[in-house]
Amino acid sequence: MRTDPAGLAALRDAIDRLDEEIVTLLARRLEKVKQVVALKKEQGLPIYHPAREENLISRRREQAREAGLDPDHVEELYRCIIRQSRMRQTAHVAQAGVRPGATVLLVGGQGAMGQYLGRWFSEAGYAVRILDQADWPAADALCRDVDLAIVSVPIHATLEVIRQLGPRLPAHCLLADLTSIKREPVAAMLAAHPGPVLGLHPLFGPSTSSMDQQIVVATPGRDPAAGQWLIDQLVAWGNIVLTLPAAEHDELMDLVQGVRHFATFAFGRFLAERQVDLGRTLEFCSPIYRLELGMVGRMFAQDAALYGCIITASAERRALLKEYVASLHRTLELVDQGDAEPFHREFEQIARWFGPFCEQAMRESTFLIDKLVERF
């Protein structure tokens, strides 16, 4: 065998020196990340910020492209670096509850979400009580000395349940709800209970296997200091808790939940009306269609009352749905006029409006399509 020529040894030394520098920079990076975490904890800010991470990835991809590196490779590396710094931040979270032994009353505790939370609180060492529809005759006894009451009932029943519950709670008790609208329920809680109040909206359902990195929106009510332990508990379970005023929350959700769920429901209904051969469409479909049909099927695997409530939650939401259908009408006219130009102009304009998000969405959905294809 030939021995390594001199040129090769020099190149290897150069690579070793570069690697040494890289690891030194990684160590400095970790130092900065630790400082960020400490600062955020001090200020009560959420530790993770998915949007910030995506920005970071986008910038590195761009730099990679300019430097002649494969952007996908650099993204893979940075996902790895980010994942590692995240793991480090959560590694020391205690399994024990933040206030083990405290008494939690789950109002609507027999519902899917109530049962789900009941398991988490029980396993973290809390004393869990259930107040479901049939338990109201015993409500006074169930409310005695509770430290936290969580209202987890259908939207249309929320306000009435809060009115019935409030006067029965001890003054020190933290009252929270899980409703997917926040303005009215938080106002009702403030009116019905003089103690601490916190509105919550978990952006996940009881079918989710873990709370890790699931988002919970928190809407301030009264006495945030007295409610902090519940937020700490959610964070300890892995949730990302983001604070948002009730009005802004509701406006966002009109779109994110109202319009999207309406569109999903409407597509399912259209397929049923036309008696489309689902199996046949799935046989000859792209992964994207499979994904989209999957979102429809997912909805109809769940609860009619839940989705009915979400879609028709408020007058504002119903007004937005009308605007959505009116906009669809205009789009139909656009594509039906037999002239490609206006459609192209409109498409380009929308693409510009979406901006860098398009490329990010492309990457993300390609990643998922690959996962879907891998699986089947």
Added chain:
Amino acid sequence: MRTDPAGLAALRDAIDRLDEEIVTLLARRLEKVKQVVALKKEQGLPIYHPAREENLISRRREQAREAGLDPDHVEELYRCIIRQSRMRQTAHVAQAGVRPGATVLLVGGQGAMGQYLGRWFSEAGYAVRILDQADWPAADALCRDVDLAIVSVPIHATLEVIRQLGPRLPAHCLLADLTSIKREPVAAMLAAHPGPVLGLHPLFGPSTSSMDQQIVVATPGRDPAAGQWLIDQLVAWGNIVLTLPAAEHDELMDLVQGVRHFATFAFGRFLAERQVDLGRTLEFCSPIYRLELGMVGRMFAQDAALYGCIITASAERRALLKEYVASLHRTLELVDQGDAEPFHREFEQIARWFGPFCEQAMRESTFLIDKLVERF
């Protein structure tokens, strides 16, 4: 809501600068690796050296330990870096084709899909010729003795291109197209060329990293025995080829592509019309919404002409879009009447119609949501 304190912004800038340095070093590293590979090739030395890789990992682990980093994390990163430079060295390994040496003419070969297929055919040992818009003066010469001609042009140009191309092809040549509608193009190919004809519709785009398990619909034209080798080639690349008569194909695609793409476009347009703060909705969204918005962004990252053509491909398709919008109107009335009962009845009925697919969709989408959450 609290804004980011100044200290946080400074720390983030510091992290960004470190990341920039890291990527710069990675680019320099790749440069050195390329030089090593070139030198080794020149000297006839084997490209990989497992022992050298293990040494490298050992040194980085040691450095990590000293610098207060987790050695396992640094090892994971370096395995990733090494894997990537290895992949780069082997990416162009050709897999022998089914009919290597045969001449393939890609009509519209400068388009994204044409270029994509050109790479695959070239790497499999075919002689690839390109006939794009500017090349028509040389069309006769380009068509001489070709064994396969594939029409990969926008839908609206397909029929005219086929008419121009057909008479120039040798009689033995297999004529195929990639149009996402099949009735008219296949009829046009049969009329323009007396030899073997095969309609194809690949249900994937040129952004797909691999053909593995991607579906291609094949619509029989003429002389299937003479076209079998092309199907074999697609299968050899990992595609799943499914045969479907043109009429049935088009009816399915009116729904699977026409209605879905229309709905996706319309939602993007609605968001742009309302100047929705995308970043804000993404910050406070569930993975499902992220997925759905991702599908919208994905469309607008692509070609306006492509989607314009798909959405308005035929009179049948435009008629179906009208029925879809009419159905949405009825759904709006259903949710807007202020009575939950009819909505629930309808929901249950649709859920029954979807049947076991719902549960399957639930499992599949939960799997994907978990993947999405893992990634971020």
